[in-house]
Amino acid sequence: MRFDSLLDSLGHTPLVGLPRLSPSPDVRLWAKLEDRNPTGSVKDRPALWMIDQAEKDGLLTPGCTILEPTSGNTGISLAMAARLRGYRIICVMPENTSEERRQILRMWGAEIIASPAAGGSNEAVRVAKGLAAEHPDWVMLYQYGNEANARAHYETTGPEILADLPSVTHFVAGLGTTGTLMGVGRYLRERVPDIKIVAAEPRYGELVYGLRNIDEGFVPELYDESVLTTRFSVGASDALRRTRELLGQEGIFAGLSTGGALHAALGMARKAVKAGERADIVFIVADGGWKYLSTGAYEGTLEEAETRLEGQLWA
Amino acid sequence: MAIEVRIPTILRNLTDGSKAVEGKGGTLDELFSDLDTRHPGLRAKLVKDGKLLKFVNVYLNDEDVRFLGGLGTELTDGDSVTILPAVAGG
Numbered sequence: 001m002r003f004d005s006l007l008d009s010l011g012h013t014p015l016v017g018l019p020r021l022s023p024s025p026d027v028r029l030w031a032k033l034e035d036r037n038p039t040g041s042v043k044d045r046p047a048l049w050m051i052d053q054a055e056k057d058g059l060l061t062p063g064c065t066i067l068e069p070t071s072g073n074t075g076i077s078l079a080m081a082a083r084l085r086g087y088r089i090i091c092v093m094p095e096n097t098s099e100e101r102r103q104i105l106r107m108w109g110a111e112i113i114a115s116p117a118a119g120g121s122n123e124a125v126r127v128a129k130g131l132a133a134e135h136p137d138w139v140m141l142y143q144y145g146n147e148a149n150a151r152a153h154y155e156t157t158g159p160e161i162l163a164d165l166p167s168v169t170h171f172v173a174g175l176g177t178t179g180t181l182m183g184v185g186r187y188l189r190e191r192v193p194d195i196k197i198v199a200a201e202p203r204y205g206e207l208v209y210g211l212r213n214i215d216e217g218f219v220p221e222l223y224d225e226s227v228l229t230t231r232f233s234v235g236a237s238d239a240l241r242r243t244r245e246l247l248g249q250e251g252i253f254a255g256l257s258t259g260g261a262l263h264a265a266l267g268m269a270r271k272a273v274k275a276g277e278r279a280d281i282v283f284i285v286a287d288g289g290w291k292y293l294s295t296g297a298y299e300g301t302l303e304e305a306e307t308r309l310e311g312q313l314w315a
Numbered sequence: 316m317a318i319e320v321r322i323p324t325i326l327r328n329l330t331d332g333s334k335a336v337e338g339k340g341g342t343l344d345e346l347f348s349d350l351d352t353r354h355p356g357l358r359a360k361l362v363k364d365g366k367l368l369k370f371v372n373v374y375l376n377d378e379d380v381r382f383l384g385g386l387g388t389e390l391t392d393g394d395s396v397t398i399l400p401a402v403a404g405g
Binding site: 071120203209213216218220230 | 323324326381400401404
């Protein structure tokens with residue numbers, strides 16, 4: 001396939017079957033390899049759509065500064081696009097994220113402002129909102145509330161899945177900004193009767209939930225509960241185990257949030273087998289494992305790896 | 316009938332620092348009322364006007380109770396309930 005530029009090569013990622021992890025010929029799992037995007041993650045889709053929309057709306061003009069709270073992938077996608085389009089970019093990132101993410105961000109020229117580990121991405125959002133108020137000339141694309149995030153998936157990821165697998169019965173993805181699930185979920189709900197839309201939410205260590213009050217929690221503005229069929233909380237131990245199974249049994253080297261999505265997908269597969277129903281379950285491989293090597297997730301016993309992830313924003 | 320309930324850090328001032336407590340009830344609503352008798356104030360941190368508060372997530376065996384039956388979600392012996400504040404991803 002030939003494209004005019006790297007940005008033009010966005011999307012059209014492979015959907016690959018998992019013959020070993022699928023429980024039966026009637027209940028099959030399919031991995032959508034979003035690591036095959038320009039910067040190696042699913043976030044390239046919303047990042048480019050948010051930038052394009054902001055340019056169309058006249059919010060982003062040459063020389064502008066972009067500000068974004070991000071735990072990594074969105075910042076990386078934005079940094080690459082900002083470099084090509086001539087914007088300065090500042091990412092507010094929790095300090096308990098992997099070293100690789102920081103190096104990659106700097107590599108594309110992003111400036112990083114660290115937010116406190118306790119509170120995780122909630123704190124990054126809070127810090128970024130404060131900076132945006134102090135610097136009204138900076139443009140915060142704000143992935144958690146930007147409808148172009150979900151629309152990127154409604155216009156691209158969703159149609160790709162349905163075209164490749166018209167018999168799809170389930171869609172499973174990690175829940176972060178909720179953009180993937182909202183966009184793909186709405187698209188498939190409009191076209192596939194009884195489609196199941198399933199969220200896999202990472203459950204981190206206690207430090208990450210260290211808010212001051214329970215009413216300081218955060219729900220992304222994009223989130224619409226009615227799009228989902230159900231939502232699972234997946235801890236580090238299950239996410240790690242599934243990430244390694246995907247690697248060992250199917251050869252797919254994915255990041256840890258993918259293990260979480262696979263865990264929920266296998267749960268839905270088990271239910272389908274029990275109910276004697278056929279199923280084609282698509283889940284998102286959000287990124288490859290490269291950025292998580294320094295966390296030690298792929299070495300030693302699962303218990304050792306889980307201990308190393310304690311307190312980290314691993315998804 | 317005992318159900319294990321995992322308590323987030325920010326609510327442990329109500330459970331004498333315990334990470335997990337045990338309670339009973341046929342539904343989540345009954346479980347929270349039962350817990351409140353031993354940990355006064357806990358229920359008010361989770362429920363208001365008969366609904367779960369927006370920034371509180373409750374999981375029954377890892378599944379979000381909002382998709383099961385909300386406060387009316389039925390419980391059985393040996394179930395595990397996890398309470399967590401809502402956090403951002405991305």
